[in-house]
Amino acid sequence: xxxxxxxxxxxxxxxxxxxxxxxxxxxxxxxxxxxxxxxxxxxxxxxxxxxxxxxxxxxxxxxxxxxxxxxxxxxxxxxxxxxxxxxxxxxxxxxxxxxxxxxxxxxxxxxxxxxxxxxxxxxxxxxxxxxxxxxxxxxxxxxxxxxxxxxxxxxxxxxxxxxxxxxxxxxxxxxxxxxxxxxxxxxxxxxxxxxxxxxxxxxxxxxxxxxxxxxxxxxxxxxxxxxxxxxxxxxxxxxxxxxxxxxxxxxxxxxxxxxxxxxxxxxxxxxxxxxxxxxxxxxxxxxxxxxxxxxxxxxxxxxxxxxxxxxxxxxxxxxxxxxxxxxxxxxxxxxxxxxxxxxxxxxxxxxxxxxxxxxxxxxxxxxxxxxxxxxxxxxxxxxxxxxxxxxxxxxxxxxxxxxxxxxxxxxxxxxxxxxxxxxxxxxxxxxxxxxxxxxxxxxxxxxxxxxxxxxxxxxxxxxxxxxxxxxxxxxxxxxxxxxxxxxxxxxxxxxxxxxxxxxxxxxxxxxxxxxxxxxxxxxxxxxxxxxxxxxxxxxxxxxxxxxxxxxxxxxxxxxxxxxxxxxxxxx
Amino acid sequence: xxxxxxxxxxxxxxxxxxxxxxxxxxxxxxxxxxxxxxxxxxxxxxxxxxxxxxxxxxxxxxxxxxxxxxxxxxxxxxxxxxxxxxxxxxxxxxxxxxxxxxxxxxxxxxxxxxxxxxxxxxxxxxxxxxxxxxxxxxxxxxxxxxxxxxxxxxxxxxxxxxxxxxxxxxxxxxxxxxxxxxxxxxxxxxxxxxxxxxxxxxxxxxxxxxxxxxxxxxxxxxxxxxxxxxxxxxxxxxxxxxxxxxxxxxxxxxxxxxxxxxxxxxxxxxxxxxxxxxxxxxxxxxxx
Numbered sequence: 001x002x003x004x005x006x007x008x009x010x011x012x013x014x015x016x017x018x019x020x021x022x023x024x025x026x027x028x029x030x031x032x033x034x035x036x037x038x039x040x041x042x043x044x045x046x047x048x049x050x051x052x053x054x055x056x057x058x059x060x061x062x063x064x065x066x067x068x069x070x071x072x073x074x075x076x077x078x079x080x081x082x083x084x085x086x087x088x089x090x091x092x093x094x095x096x097x098x099x100x101x102x103x104x105x106x107x108x109x110x111x112x113x114x115x116x117x118x119x120x121x122x123x124x125x126x127x128x129x130x131x132x133x134x135x136x137x138x139x140x141x142x143x144x145x146x147x148x149x150x151x152x153x154x155x156x157x158x159x160x161x162x163x164x165x166x167x168x169x170x171x172x173x174x175x176x177x178x179x180x181x182x183x184x185x186x187x188x189x190x191x192x193x194x195x196x197x198x199x200x201x202x203x204x205x206x207x208x209x210x211x212x213x214x215x216x217x218x219x220x221x222x223x224x225x226x227x228x229x230x231x232x233x234x235x236x237x238x239x240x241x242x243x244x245x246x247x248x249x250x251x252x253x254x255x256x257x258x259x260x261x262x263x264x265x266x267x268x269x270x271x272x273x274x275x276x277x278x279x280x281x282x283x284x285x286x287x288x289x290x291x292x293x294x295x296x297x298x299x300x301x302x303x304x305x306x307x308x309x310x311x312x313x314x315x316x317x318x319x320x321x322x323x324x325x326x327x328x329x330x331x332x333x334x335x336x337x338x339x340x341x342x343x344x345x346x347x348x349x350x351x352x353x354x355x356x357x358x359x360x361x362x363x364x365x366x367x368x369x370x371x372x373x374x375x376x377x378x379x380x381x382x383x384x385x386x387x388x389x390x391x392x393x394x395x396x397x398x399x400x401x402x403x404x405x406x407x408x409x410x411x412x413x414x415x416x417x418x419x420x421x422x423x424x425x426x427x428x429x430x431x432x433x434x435x436x437x438x439x440x441x442x443x444x445x446x447x448x449x450x451x452x453x454x455x456x457x458x459x460x461x462x463x464x465x466x467x468x469x470x471x472x473x474x475x476x477x478x479x480x481x482x483x484x485x486x487x488x489x490x491x492x493x494x495x496x497x498x499x500x501x502x503x504x505x506x507x508x509x510x511x512x513x514x515x516x517x518x519x520x521x522x523x524x525x526x527x528x529x530x531x532x533x534x535x536x537x538x539x540x541x542x543x544x545x546x547x548x549x550x551x552x553x554x555x556x557x558x559x560x561x562x563x564x565x566x567x568x569x570x571x
Numbered sequence: 572x573x574x575x576x577x578x579x580x581x582x583x584x585x586x587x588x589x590x591x592x593x594x595x596x597x598x599x600x601x602x603x604x605x606x607x608x609x610x611x612x613x614x615x616x617x618x619x620x621x622x623x624x625x626x627x628x629x630x631x632x633x634x635x636x637x638x639x640x641x642x643x644x645x646x647x648x649x650x651x652x653x654x655x656x657x658x659x660x661x662x663x664x665x666x667x668x669x670x671x672x673x674x675x676x677x678x679x680x681x682x683x684x685x686x687x688x689x690x691x692x693x694x695x696x697x698x699x700x701x702x703x704x705x706x707x708x709x710x711x712x713x714x715x716x717x718x719x720x721x722x723x724x725x726x727x728x729x730x731x732x733x734x735x736x737x738x739x740x741x742x743x744x745x746x747x748x749x750x751x752x753x754x755x756x757x758x759x760x761x762x763x764x765x766x767x768x769x770x771x772x773x774x775x776x777x778x779x780x781x782x783x784x785x786x787x788x789x790x791x792x793x794x795x796x797x798x799x800x801x802x803x804x805x806x807x808x809x810x811x812x813x814x815x816x817x818x819x820x821x822x823x824x825x826x827x828x829x830x831x832x833x834x835x836x837x838x839x840x841x842x843x844x845x846x847x848x849x850x851x852x853x854x855x856x857x858x859x
């Protein structure tokens with residue numbers, strides 16, 4: 001039978017090429033016109049420690065890394081022991097026979113990876129040995145692989161030819177070696193090359209590109225997994241006159257640097273994870289009360305405190321929406337796919353400028369490190385509203401009125417006091433009750449400026465809807481497509497705008513009998529927020545540090561739908 | 572605030588040293604305006620929290636931009652403003668509690684970066700606004716509201732700390748001498764790098780040290796303050812260190828290292844190595 005997709009899990013020790021092999025397979029396959037998506041999870045150490053990466057290759061657009069593994073590439077015995085349960089019964093195990101011998105599992109095939117690489121004269125071609133073997137299992141033509149090798153290693157350097165030759169030899173030897181085993185998964189359906197140019201990138205890289213497309217000017221950050229890659233990219237690329245990217249000494253410095261830069265008229269952003277986000281709490285409150293535009297990206301990991309630095313979780317929603325003491329509710333955008341990382345970053349910067357205050361962009365470990373092909377964004381369609389800047393005379397009352405007002409920029413007219421204490425319309429500290437009423441209402445009124453009307457909805461007639469947020473979108477949508485095929489009576493809603501919710505969507509949700517929210521936390525944080533807004537929401541929770549499996553979501557939604565429908569019939 | 576604001580209800584106590592510091596900053600800013608022709612709006616004053624931070628609301632005449640932020644964070648806010656807009660004259664005003672206790676972690680990094688701003692620190696050796704708790708510069712053994720049995724923590728010498736951390740311009744002043752203090756602040760603002768003007772600015776309510784600082788011949792009290800001799804070589808770090816070993820509080824320019832480029836100058840030099848690319852070109856790196 002022809003396969004439409006296949007899933008390979010690479011498992012071993014950190015430093016054995018687990019990640020590079022998976023990403024290599026993804027790149028090779030997209031070069032051939034397939035879609036690819038990876039999922040990575042690391043130990044919190046540099047060398048060693050159990051690690052695994054999964055790559056899913058498909059003829060169709062991909063939504064999740066896949067529940068069942070077709071091929072397990074095990075670099076050591078522990079990898080086999082840990083992951084064999086996720087291998088489908090008729091799957092294949094390729095084990096590195098230079099490391100260990102797998103006994104007692106007829107699905108196993110030993111590939112002497114290092115020996116075969118060494119025979120090519122290039123020890124670094126080991127992952128190509130594995131990719132060659134994998135390609136054989138699904139009958140992927142050798143020329144696709146060779147094209148990839150040639151494209152990747154043609155770099156205008158003296159040794160290019162030799163590197164290309166050895167890598168192609170590695171592919172061939174992997175392929176020939178496994179051919180002797182007779183193992184076979186069947187034909188992978190021919191690739192249907194997507195229309196238009198594609199980019200192959202990680203979620204964090206998409207955030208970087210999106211923020212620059214939106215005109216980002218200042219970036220300050222502090223190293224923290226899984227947000228560090230954004231800092232490194234910015235230091236390299238957010239350069240030139242008028243731009244500034246810097247590694248500061250703490251997340252307290254990050255947020256306060258942004259406050260200074262946003263005050264000075266710049267588009268400013270930082271990225272962090274839970275512990276750093278906690279340190280930014282007071283600064284976010286200052287941005288809210290002093291009305292300073294800035295963006296904080298929270299790349300969520302497991303918490304609290306140091307928690308699970310290299311695992312995925314969606315447990316920071318409450319913290320992102322209510323990060324500070326006092327009457328504060330932050331605008332929150334939560335992205336669900338690599339593509340949304342790009343457009344969400346643009347929107348976050350635009351929102352900050354539009355309402356003159358801090359915006360939190362939420363993403364998560366599984367998206368940050370996910371490699372996926374996406375259509376190349378069309379920059380000509382990217383439009384970012386500029387901040388309303390004051391251009392009148394001096395003596396301006398910057399905080400006058402109950403609504404947004406133009407913001408003076410230092411160096412220009414309208415000098416005022418940006419103030420973290422409650423203030424009068426010029427910005428001087430005051431404690432008068434009427435002023436606190438005016439300023440509180442003024443600050444909350446600005447949130448209305450961020451109301452968007454685009455959201456996803458399918459089968460709006462259903463009384464029960466399935467509505468994920470953030471990175472659970474992928475597996476949830478895949479599950480929803482199955483539910484729809486099975487005629488389970490459930491609709492679909494999705495938005496990346498969590499605060500404010502698109503008003504029309506909120507109206508829709510309030511009409512529903514039940515809104516089922518899958519989320520990776522214990523408390524059902526988004527469901528709870530929806531309930532506080534008058535929506536009958538219930539969460540499906542998981543807190544393993546791993547993303548949802550599609551199968552689990554299908555089962556849980558089916559159960560919940562059935563039991564609620566029984567109640568509805570009784571009523 | 573240029574005129575009396577009926578809504579603003581904060582007042583410094585009569586005789587507070589901060590009045591003199593405010594006057595000195597106003598002098599320095601007016602001098603700068605006259606000298607450079609740049610408008611007052613080219614100045615940004617970033618304040619910490621405490622009595623000193625209220626200085627931004629109490630300035631008279633033409634108003635500079637002000638940012639009255641959160642406790643201890645005036646330096647990194649100033650870092651953001653200065654690096655976003657190196658053309659602005661950015662100043663910090665903060666007290667000893669704000670700058671040296673909760674904000675102490677920020678001094679070292681800015682000294683290492685040689686951030687081109689001038690920080691004016693009002694040291695009264697006490698937390699005034701919260702009613703008299705001990706601060707890093709409160710003397711050992713002193714009884715305050717938070718040290719009822721006497722302070723058991725050693726007092727910090729801020730000038731020594733700045734010198735050790737590598738602050739490139741360090742001056743020490745006194746609030747009762749606004750004109751000479753203004754000259755130190757002007758030198759600090761003109762210095763291309765991180766400058767700190769540390770001012771003895773006594774608290775008349777909780778820690779009135781005017782007499783100790785100035786001395787009293789009748790009572791036989793020797794003044795703590797003494798002028799740094801004119802022949803002191805401020806570019807000599809060892810000489811600056813020696814001055815601090817002489818006891819009391821030296822007044823004047825303690826240290827001035829003009830050899831280091833400021834952070835904005837270094838960033839500008841970096842553009843020779845770092846070539847900016849368009850977003851399209853950056854996206855090209857991910858095409859396949």
